[in-house]
Amino acid sequence: MIIDHPLLGPRDAAEFTYMGDAKLIDRPDWQSDTAAQDFYEYGYLRDNPAGWHEELWFHEAGDRSWLVVTRNTVTHEISKVELARDVARAKGRSK
Amino acid sequence: MHDLQPLTALGGTTAQIDSFAHITIAENDGLALASVAARLGHEAACHKTLKKLLGAVPAPGKAVLHDPEAGFWMGPDQWMIGAPRETHELLADTLDALFGKTASVTEQTGAWVCFDVTGLAMPDLCERVCALPIRKMAAGDAQRTMIHQLGCFVIRRESADHIRILGPRASAGSLHHTLITAAHAVA
Numbered sequence: 001m002i003i004d005h006p007l008l009g010p011r012d013a014a015e016f017t018y019m020g021d022a023k024l025i026d027r028p029d030w031q032s033d034t035a036a037q038d039f040y041e042y043g044y045l046r047d048n049p050a051g052w053h054e055e056l057w058f059h060e061a062g063d064r065s066w067l068v069v070t071r072n073t074v075t076h077e078i079s080k081v082e083l084a085r086d087v088a089r090a091k092g093r094s095k
Numbered sequence: 096m097h098d099l100q101p102l103t104a105l106g107g108t109t110a111q112i113d114s115f116a117h118i119t120i121a122e123n124d125g126l127a128l129a130s131v132a133a134r135l136g137h138e139a140a141c142h143k144t145l146k147k148l149l150g151a152v153p154a155p156g157k158a159v160l161h162d163p164e165a166g167f168w169m170g171p172d173q174w175m176i177g178a179p180r181e182t183h184e185l186l187a188d189t190l191d192a193l194f195g196k197t198a199s200v201t202e203q204t205g206a207w208v209c210f211d212v213t214g215l216a217m218p219d220l221c222e223r224v225c226a227l228p229i230r231k232m233a234a235g236d237a238q239r240t241m242i243h244q245l246g247c248f249v250i251r252r253e254s255a256d257h258i259r260i261l262g263p264r265a266s267a268g269s270l271h272h273t274l275i276t277a278a279h280a281v282a
Contacts, residue, residue: 007155007171008238012226015241061241063155063170083171 003069004081008062015061021046022054022068025088050074056084104208104267113275115282118214120274122267123259127180128203129187133172137197144194145174158237158250167237167250175203175248175261208267210260210274217256219281224273225249229258243273 001013023046028038047053050073057067066084071077103124105111110124133141145152149159149166153174158167163183166176178186187202194200212220221229225240227249232238237250247262247270262270 009156015226061246062239063168064239065170085171 001076003057003078005059005062005067006081006083011062015059016057017060019056019058019066022056024056025084025091025093104264105271113278115278117216118212118220118278118282120278121211123209123211125180126177126209127183127186128175128177128207129190130169130201130203131174131176131190131194132199134196134198138172140197141194144197148193156236156238158235160235160253167248169239180204206264207261208264208270211257212260212274213257215256216281217258220277221249221258223277223280243269245270
């Protein structure tokens with residue numbers, strides 16, 4: 001599997017480490033009334049789709065950046081690769 | 096009065112040089128290093144200072160081979176700056192004053208071991224130890240990769256048969272071992 005790194009170009013997947021569902025970017029608000037339930041779901045509950053899935057990959061043997069990779073779990077086709085920080089900032093995180 | 100003797104990364108009093116028929120592996124003990132990471136919201140100012148220092152901001156996967164300070168890209172908004180240790184021993188302090196609040200500067204001299212690999216068989220050696228497309232790399236290409244399970248930077252220098260490898264200093268012996276083993280295989 002080849003991951004097309006947005007800055008460095010196509011790199012072998014062996015250089016990367018899978019770090020889980022990209023929903024981990026959406027950390028719940030700790031001050032919310034439902035924080036306990038939200039964090040339980042954030043910590044433990046994941047979808048397991050057969051199909052397109054947004055995932056976090058860490059370029060461990062490369063530039064150490066975190067990526068959001070949109071990958072088809074059935075065919076391993078990758079449709080989109082973005083820097084996780086750009087995704088997070090677009091969602092108003094990193095402030 | 097203490098009588099302290101500085102040691103190189105491999106433990107000698109002088110840098111170790113291993114010569115083979117078509118390859119030379121030379122420990123480079125004369126390098127001062129410091130990393131620069133742009134702070135959030137100060138990226139433009141940090142780029143400006145980098146440009147003043149090196150002549151250009153190193154692009155992703157690239158180095159700027161400038162004298163006396165040179166630099167390469169490590170990751171998004173992160174660079175490593177290197178200079179001769181003789182003249183720039185306090186590189187991190189100098190850079191800290193230069194960048195001020197626009198970047199975080201960390202002393203890196205004591206964290207890395209540096210090997211200069213030169214000779215006709217350099218591409219063969221490089222192909223045996225890491226996954227970089229060495230024959231496609233041009234002068235000034237700088238990539239991080241795995242050598243012997245160690246995260247290392249490989250910088251293609253001006254001369255076509257010269258790469259500089261920066262690896263973790265604490266594993267200098269292991270990195271040296273794998274380079275020597277590969278050199279025996281290709282020499």
